[in-house]
Amino acid sequence: xxxxxxxxxxxxxMLAKGEVRTVIGYRRGSRGMPAEPAFITSPEQADELIWDxxxxxxxxxxxxxxxxxxxxxxxxxxxxxxxxAKGCDARSVVxxxxxxxxxxxxxxxxxxxxxxxxxxxxxxxxxQLNGVQPTLAAFDGDDFVITTAEGEKRLSARDxxxxxxxECRTPFPKEHNAVFGEDKTGRQLAxxxxxxTRFEAQASSERWDIWSHHFDRCMRCFACRSVCPxxxxxxCVVDSITFPVTAQTSAAEKADRVRWIERSATRxxxxxxxxxxAMHLAGRxxxxxxxxxxxxxxxxxRMLNNKMEREAREKFGFEPGASIGGSSLVASFLDxxxxxxxx
Amino acid sequence: xEKILEKKRIDDWIAALAAKSQGEWEVHAPALQDGIWTYQPxxxxxxLDHPNTRQSPKEFAFPQREVYFSFEQIKxxxxxxxxxxxxxxxxxxxxxxxxxxxxxxxxxxxxxxxxEDTYYTTRRRxxxxxxxxxxxxxxxxxxxxxxxxxPVSTDGLDVQMTDLGDxxxxxxxxxxxxxxxxxxxxxLAEAAAADQKQVKQVHADAVAYPQxxxxxxxxxxxxLKANFKSPLWEEMARACIGCGICTFLxxxxxxxxxxxxxxxxxxxxGQRVRTWDNCQFPDFTMHSSGHNPRENTGDRLxxxxxxKFQYFxxxxxxxxxxxxxxxxxxxxxxxxxVAVVNKVTExxx
Amino acid sequence: xxxxxxxxxxxxxFLCKWCSSAGSDLAGVSRIQYPANATPITIxxxxxxxxxxxxxxxxxxxxxxLVSGCHIGDCHYIEGNFLARRKMQxxxxxxxxxxxxxxxxxxxxxxxxxxxxxxxxxxxxVEDLKPLGPQDKLRKAERA
Numbered sequence: 001x002x003x004x005x006x007x008x009x010x011x012x013x014m015l016a017k018g019e020v021r022t023v024i025g026y027r028r029g030s031r032g033m034p035a036e037p038a039f040i041t042s043p044e045q046a047d048e049l050i051w052d053x054x055x056x057x058x059x060x061x062x063x064x065x066x067x068x069x070x071x072x073x074x075x076x077x078x079x080x081x082x083x084x085a086k087g088c089d090a091r092s093v094v095x096x097x098x099x100x101x102x103x104x105x106x107x108x109x110x111x112x113x114x115x116x117x118x119x120x121x122x123x124x125x126x127x128q129l130n131g132v133q134p135t136l137a138a139f140d141g142d143d144f145v146i147t148t149a150e151g152e153k154r155l156s157a158r159d160x161x162x163x164x165x166x167e168c169r170t171p172f173p174k175e176h177n178a179v180f181g182e183d184k185t186g187r188q189l190a191x192x193x194x195x196x197t198r199f200e201a202q203a204s205s206e207r208w209d210i211w212s213h214h215f216d217r218c219m220r221c222f223a224c225r226s227v228c229p230x231x232x233x234x235x236c237v238v239d240s241i242t243f244p245v246t247a248q249t250s251a252a253e254k255a256d257r258v259r260w261i262e263r264s265a266t267r268x269x270x271x272x273x274x275x276x277x278a279m280h281l282a283g284r285x286x287x288x289x290x291x292x293x294x295x296x297x298x299x300x301x302r303m304l305n306n307k308m309e310r311e312a313r314e315k316f317g318f319e320p321g322a323s324i325g326g327s328s329l330v331a332s333f334l335d336x337x338x339x340x341x342x343x
Numbered sequence: 344x345e346k347i348l349e350k351k352r353i354d355d356w357i358a359a360l361a362a363k364s365q366g367e368w369e370v371h372a373p374a375l376q377d378g379i380w381t382y383q384p385x386x387x388x389x390x391l392d393h394p395n396t397r398q399s400p401k402e403f404a405f406p407q408r409e410v411y412f413s414f415e416q417i418k419x420x421x422x423x424x425x426x427x428x429x430x431x432x433x434x435x436x437x438x439x440x441x442x443x444x445x446x447x448x449x450x451x452x453x454x455x456x457x458x459e460d461t462y463y464t465t466r467r468r469x470x471x472x473x474x475x476x477x478x479x480x481x482x483x484x485x486x487x488x489x490x491x492x493x494p495v496s497t498d499g500l501d502v503q504m505t506d507l508g509d510x511x512x513x514x515x516x517x518x519x520x521x522x523x524x525x526x527x528x529x530x531l532a533e534a535a536a537a538d539q540k541q542v543k544q545v546h547a548d549a550v551a552y553p554q555x556x557x558x559x560x561x562x563x564x565x566x567l568k569a570n571f572k573s574p575l576w577e578e579m580a581r582a583c584i585g586c587g588i589c590t591f592l593x594x595x596x597x598x599x600x601x602x603x604x605x606x607x608x609x610x611x612x613g614q615r616v617r618t619w620d621n622c623q624f625p626d627f628t629m630h631s632s633g634h635n636p637r638e639n640t641g642d643r644l645x646x647x648x649x650x651k652f653q654y655f656x657x658x659x660x661x662x663x664x665x666x667x668x669x670x671x672x673x674x675x676x677x678x679x680x681v682a683v684v685n686k687v688t689e690x691x692x
Numbered sequence: 693x694x695x696x697x698x699x700x701x702x703x704x705x706f707l708c709k710w711c712s713s714a715g716s717d718l719a720g721v722s723r724i725q726y727p728a729n730a731t732p733i734t735i736x737x738x739x740x741x742x743x744x745x746x747x748x749x750x751x752x753x754x755x756x757x758l759v760s761g762c763h764i765g766d767c768h769y770i771e772g773n774f775l776a777r778r779k780m781q782x783x784x785x786x787x788x789x790x791x792x793x794x795x796x797x798x799x800x801x802x803x804x805x806x807x808x809x810x811x812x813x814x815x816x817x818v819e820d821l822k823p824l825g826p827q828d829k830l831r832k833a834e835r836a
Contacts (some may be wrong), residue, residue, distance in 0.1 A: 029677035029679070030677070030679045030681070030682035031483075031484060031671060031672070031677060031679055032483060034677060035677075036582060036676060036677030037581075037582040037676055037677075039581050039582075054819075057675075057676065061584065062582075090571040102626075123378055138826065158808065162400050167830075200789070204788070204791045204793070204794075206790060206791075207789065207790060207791035208791025208792070208829065209791070210791075211790040211791055212791070213791075214377075214827070217377070219398075219407060219587075219588055219591055219619075220587075221587035221588050221591050221621070222586050222587055222624070223584070223586035223587065223588050223675060226584040226585050226586035227586065227588075227675050227676075228585050236743065240602075241624065241626045241627075241629070242598075242625075242634070245629070245631060245632070245633045246632070246633040247632045247633055249631075249633070254631070260744060260748055260751075261751070262602065262604050262616070262618075262832070263600055263602055263616075263618040263620075264604065264616055264618050265407050265408065265618070266408065266409070266832075266833065267833075268751055268830055268831060268832040268833060269751075269832065271747075271790070271829075272744075272747045272749075272751050272829055272830070274741060275743070275747055275783075275786055275787075275790070276744055276747060278786055279743040279779075279782060279783060279786065282782050290675070293675065294586070294588070294675040296379075296397060296588050296591075296592060296673050297377065297379060297381075297397060297400075298377045298378045298379055299377075299399075304786070304789075304790075307786060308782060308785075308786065308790045309783065311781065311782055311785050312782075315781060316778060329778070329835075330775065330778060330779050330782075331775065333771065333774035333775055333777065333778055334776075337774070337777050337778055337781070338781065339401050339764065339777050340799075341781065341784060341799065342777065342799045342800060342801055343798060343799070343800040343812060343816075607752050607753075607833060
């Protein structure tokens with residue numbers, strides 16, 4: 001059981017001593033139940049920090065934002081930045097460090113374990129509450145306690161936690177500077193890749209029917225990309241408007257820049273976007289599930305990344321975000337990599 | 344024209360509209376698919392027990408992709424341009440909530456006011472909006488009352504339906520609405536005095552239901568203008584990820600891009616296409632020189648909020664926001680336009 | 693009299709310059725007959741093949757995509773084809789996952805001396821593609 005006051009005290013203390021310049025964490029949002037990302041810059045603000053089942057956001061995204069802002073401002077960052085990181089989020093931080101996005105000493109990881117209950121999936125909760133409005137969610141052992149307009153409801157976390165949490169093997173932030181909560185690694189409620197396995201049991205034509213329907217619905221809002229800490233490219237190769245230009249860029253360079261897909265949100269263009277993104281995340285995605293949560297039309301984006309993750313694990317013995325010194329999936333190889341498919 | 348339609352007869356009314364004899368309307372109604380409510384074409388059965396659809400009905404007059412014209416270059420000749428106007432298929436959209444209904448005249452102001460967008464007007468004159476009043480707020484995030492709207496507003500609608508339990512009170516708002524109702528023939532019975540009394544009560548109750556509030560909507564334009572350079576914007580937008588959800592789901596957001604889509608073989612042949620664009624994308628205001636006047640999330644949040652509550656008000660005397668609450672409930676990181684406007688209007692300095 | 697045009701699949705073939713492209717040249721100068729369905733694109737190394745090239749080829753209407761390079765251990769850039777082996781496995785699995793027919797994408801190792809093998813690879817690919825018909829799952833729609 002985690003006492004939020006301990007986390008607040010840590011944050012307050014470190015900010016007061018100047019050991020970190022900001023603590024990225026969670027605070028109560030203005031919409032009622034859900035938490036929202038918080039950027040605590042002074043000791044007095046530390047009491048805003050909360051920890052509850054709606055702390056599903058992967059805050060490592062904001063480490064990327066911060067790096068970009070600092071690079072743009074071109075000044076010395078000074079003290080490191082603190083971040084509240086769950087087991088899944090801590091792996092994202094590791095991947096970013098593997099890719100030298102920032103140095104280990106630039107980040108102070110305040111690890112917080114979900115203690116095996118994972119975080120809330122709001123769609124699953126809505127299905128359980130059947131129209132009743134939730135106003136607060138709290139951890140309580142193996143349960144979530146949801147406060148609603150009609151009183152308190154106790155739900156087994158297993159019934160309303162995100163799918164990725166059910167399948168998670170790393171509920172404890174291995175990489176951390178400080179850590180709160182018990183290590184419940186090994187307590188996994190569903191087989192890894194369970195949802196993926198169920199999907200792959202279907203015939204190829206059925207899979208196409210399901211996916212083509214999803215690709216038709218995509219409106220190219222790029223929420224999946226925007227919410228992903230690993231999609232940090234200033235120039236997204238599939239997005240024709242993100243071409244970085246300066247005053248020196250010639251008209252010819254602009255005219256000749258490859259446009260891989262049109263801006264029309266049509267099936268063929270959406271497929272190229274989503275599959276390219278899945279490939280670019282192969283070996284880097286740590287299954288934080290944010291892409292899935294963010295998608296406004298409920299496309300199961302995460303499944304594409306999961307597929308890549310399973311290939312990485314089963315065919316190449318590769319785990320994203322396992323250790324800072326690790327290599328990247330597609331920039332390394334083993335002599336034992338399978339090659340039977342090659343004629 | 345005020346009628347009563349028994350709930351179980353709605354399927355027949357839709358079937359009648361779709362029938363060739365009635366001029367063949369393509370009917371759309373909210374359906375639950377993939378866990379969200381979306382407008383789907385229906386030929387008969389429809390349910391109107393949805394909260395609100397995930398996407399607004401703006402796509403009926405303003406689709407994500409609109410082809411302007413095609414072009415073809417024959418060697419040695421000037422390029423041949425052929426305008427491609429939308430088909431004149433008539434669409435009847437059922438289950439339109441009042442907030443989305445109010446979005447329609449706001450879109451009309453943009454595309455049909457001092458200039459006429461032929462593509463928009465062709466589609467617009469072929470869409471009929473059959474509204475459904477909100478007996479109680481369908482979401483925890485709606486706030487129509489704060490922006491001059493109401494759960495029983497008929498603005499932008501051709502027909503207004505009110506749920507009376509086992510039946511709907513159906514009221515024509517425009518001539519098109521009347522025609523839709525007449526196409527239903529005997530399916531729609533005359534409304535009695537008791538029905539009208541019940542509707543009045545239902546409407547009064549609906550308006551009395553508590554909603555989230557923008558505390559000073561009238562003061563918003565001046566306060567937003569005064570706070571253009573405020574550091575508040577950076578602070579409020581710190582969590583913003585720069586996706587397109589708020590804008591794409593909004594019933595009144597309408598920015599677009601125009602590109603040529605060219606086939607990848609000779610001869611040079613293609614189409615000029617308009618697609619939705621989004622002021623929240625980081626490169627939306629990127630200049631050819633590399634300068635970006637809105638390179639921070641604070642600048643972009645300010646742009647959207649100001650457009651809704653200041654610029655549109657200055658141009659047309661009304662707020663562009665209709666209080667549907669989608670941007671509030673779907674923002675992955677909790678940026679809340681109600682909280683933002685309240686914070687700015689209450690800000691001293 | 694109008695003749696029914698038999699379906700001829702269009703193949704986009706990414707051939708590494710040092711091995712497979714040279715191998716295709718050898719097939720040519722040896723006058724080995726094989727179907728002319730492949731559009732060759734020479735690349736420096738299969739390791740340089742981005743998944744975007746493959747997706748783009750399908751987007752633009754390719755019925756089949758081939759990536760061919762040096763045999764393992766023979767890569768001109770030492771490691772390029774090892775990296776390709778991994779990347780191509782991933783894109784192949786991803787395409788199959790969403791329901792694209794597995795036979796539409798393939799990879800081969802063809803050396804500069806294997807003109808006959810190159811011809812065989814193309815011949816086999818065309819035969820395997822014919823029954824699948826034109827690729828319309830990923831292709832960008834041509835509109836009026």
